[in-house]
Amino acid sequence: MGKEITSRSQDYSQWYIDLVKKADLAENSDVRGCMVIKPYGYSIWEKMQQALDKMFKDSGHVNAYFPLFVPKSMFEAEEKNAEGFAKECAIVTHYRLKTDPNKKGKLMVDPDAKLDEELVVRPTSEAIIWSTYKRWIQSYRDLPLLINQWANVVRWEMRTRLFLRTAEFLWQEGHTAHATQQEAIRETEQMLNVYAEFAESFMAMPVIKGKKSEGERFPGAIDTYCIEAMMQDGKALQAGTSHFLGQNFANAFDVQFTNKEGKLEKVWGTSWGVSTRLIGALIMAHSDDDGLVLPPKLAPIHVVIVPIFKNEEEMKKISVQAELIAGTLRKLGYSVKFDNRETHKPGFKFAEYELKGVPVRIAIGPRDLENGTVEVARRDTKTKQVMPIDTVAEAIPALLENIQENIYQKALAFRAFMMTPVDSYEEFKTVLDTKGGFVLAHWDGTAETEASIKEETKATIRCIPLDAKAESGACVYSGKPSTKRVLFARAY
């Protein structure tokens, strides 16, 4: 089963596509660029949603829902935002189909049902939300507004890849409004920290927090903060962004409030989002040639129990023990599957759950019953150990914690290895071409240099790390002076 997956060393891109398909996570639909998220893939998204939603609510945010469509005139109100998304928008122009008089049983767009004003399918919701906030905000008492939305968005990408870049994707988008600049910046930073915490504690994926260069900023933002992760092929992946919008959308939609002194002021804004792209990141950060490696905190199934039996009597005895173990674990809140199918052999099942990334597998055979033991295999290290059948359930929680931590530490060590400081453009290019990963280099801060480097090497500035040390140096490209290193990489 696992054999049908191309190995990472052979073709990393194909490995990813094979894995997404074989592990039943998602597939391309018949609609250009849109994916179908299959049940197993969606259950990982549900796990992500639950954890994030709790973190948002614990930090004072509430959920709401805003329209899918943005009228063109509203869409274009914030010019930079509009310009940034105009080239990749799905546009609704009509609201009715009618019978095609020339083709039996076929429909055609009814020309009489043309909209007076076209509707843009939201690529992001700042415009529709700030046009609403205008009605909701009059006084400082109405602030802050701390609202999140779980929704689908559409960006007409020309080259798509399952989870990583699709025309339609699922995400959450937070949109907050504040009385002061300081408070809005604090919110932007807070949500960046929430994302980093989620990536590291739940996804077991270390990230670097930083700010985007001007050229990579969200259209309409004053500052874009991001978390950047390292994939196993040495390419970076932007895993979440948090934008300080300044007063740009307040200006575009005339959103003002009366402050405590009775004076009118413009509102300050932020927005922040993560998407189903994170599922792609999760796969590429940890999985191997045999299939998914899922951190227990996001695994739809924590433990699978596989019986090894030759006849019904053996199966019966094993079932009793399996149900005892499963029952104990379920009471503790773990998801346990007892795979008692008689149509498949244990070896097939082992491969299947390796493919699906179930963190712990317990195998129970007749000899185990005699010895009062079970065989416990962990997916991350592929190691097995024999454990007493009576206490195995009690040992699982610590084992799962250990797996979660081990997956993180492995990714952290890899990320550390993939951080290379370079001091010349030659070295910069050599590292990119031979080792990949993050290249820490001095940059003169100009858009020209950034563009030239991108043009020549396909590497972009992933971020200016928030914890970058002050260090005087010379730009690897122009030789001009620089005060700190920034993070370059080729990226998804």
Added chain:
Amino acid sequence: MGKEITSRSQDYSQWYIDLVKKADLAENSDVRGCMVIKPYGYSIWEKMQQALDKMFKDSGHVNAYFPLFVPKSMFEAEEKNAEGFAKECAIVTHYRLKTDPNKKGKLMVDPDAKLDEELVVRPTSEAIIWSTYKRWIQSYRDLPLLINQWANVVRWEMRTRLFLRTAEFLWQEGHTAHATQQEAIRETEQMLNVYAEFAESFMAMPVIKGKKSEGERFPGAIDTYCIEAMMQDGKALQAGTSHFLGQNFANAFDVQFTNKEGKLEKVWGTSWGVSTRLIGALIMAHSDDDGLVLPPKLAPIHVVIVPIFKNEEEMKKISVQAELIAGTLRKLGYSVKFDNRETHKPGFKFAEYELKGVPVRIAIGPRDLENGTVEVARRDTKTKQVMPIDTVAEAIPALLENIQENIYQKALAFRAFMMTPVDSYEEFKTVLDTKGGFVLAHWDGTAETEASIKEETKATIRCIPLDAKAESGACVYSGKPSTKRVLFARAY
């Protein structure tokens, strides 16, 4: 505060609109027919989702996600379904905007970015899902497929009303595939029962289970089952539908499977859905002239504690007690708000939480502290009682259960009162015009009679109740023979 709501007796429609607005549930957006679901309204939807999602999963269903867009050729494959929705579809025809050369800072649809094939924004997902199921189903081993999707859908309704009928709405849609007709019918009935159970146990809203007449069937279904509820103004509301699709979509998309005997057979299907419309039903079933009345199982806040104080010292003492009560209740899983705002008076707060439908209000003043008591008010009956401060928290769970049951019983008694059997068309019309409600009448089973009655009275056949007793009679309209009474009503 409550005074700003029009009374039900004065203008029921206006009462509803006022309440949705004043209780901060939703509002119309600047996008035609689309609503903004505000945080308080959305939190009710989240409660509904949680309960339903658990019921779906407990009955073996899993969630997945399918594309928002349906290519026109796919949309028209099942002819009746296409015909039923063609008149109210949002159609995407272009995928790019460009700078308008004639208007500075404005955008226009780029005529060079016209799609070869138009995309329909899903009004329902049978087409896109069955075109996918074709890939997923080969053998009887692949069946049944028991999949649900939480999503937004768009139907270009001309007359909209918040929650009840909007161009975009949120819903869940289950789509299942089965090897046999019998199993698919059983699934259709099972999900109808799940909806009825949810309506009655969570929404505290009694419903009548039945089948739609042919004229009211879902386009593309062989049979549509529904649950029908009674609103306080005597109008009926369809609260959920479950469709037996037969092999219609399997035929349209050529979905076949190899049975155990190795022969090819067409797959049988069902689909079923409930939407944010349920929030409208919830409001109209129970609420009163002072605001929302929410059944505890769906109330975002179960208990509000309002301190009554003159100075900081009193406030301090009250806070200690309030936090004790709140802490105990929160540990039990209840949502408790301690409203310690000093900017608003208790009377204002009382009115606000009545408006928001918080089931239980606890007021604590200095005299209460002296007496060791608190005042407990229930929203449903507006009765108050004095309870010992030390044991009030322990008494709340039973009180909330009592409120849940009382709201249901009240609605059940009203519904019983609003069921009127009639035996002549005169009586039929009189009851509709004077009392409203469900009218149980004999019907000759023809579409002509149904249409004439609808034309003349605006009443439709809500359903043919599943538990209708065999009873010979004469159609109230045509006098032709009939074997059972069906349920007529004017409806939302």
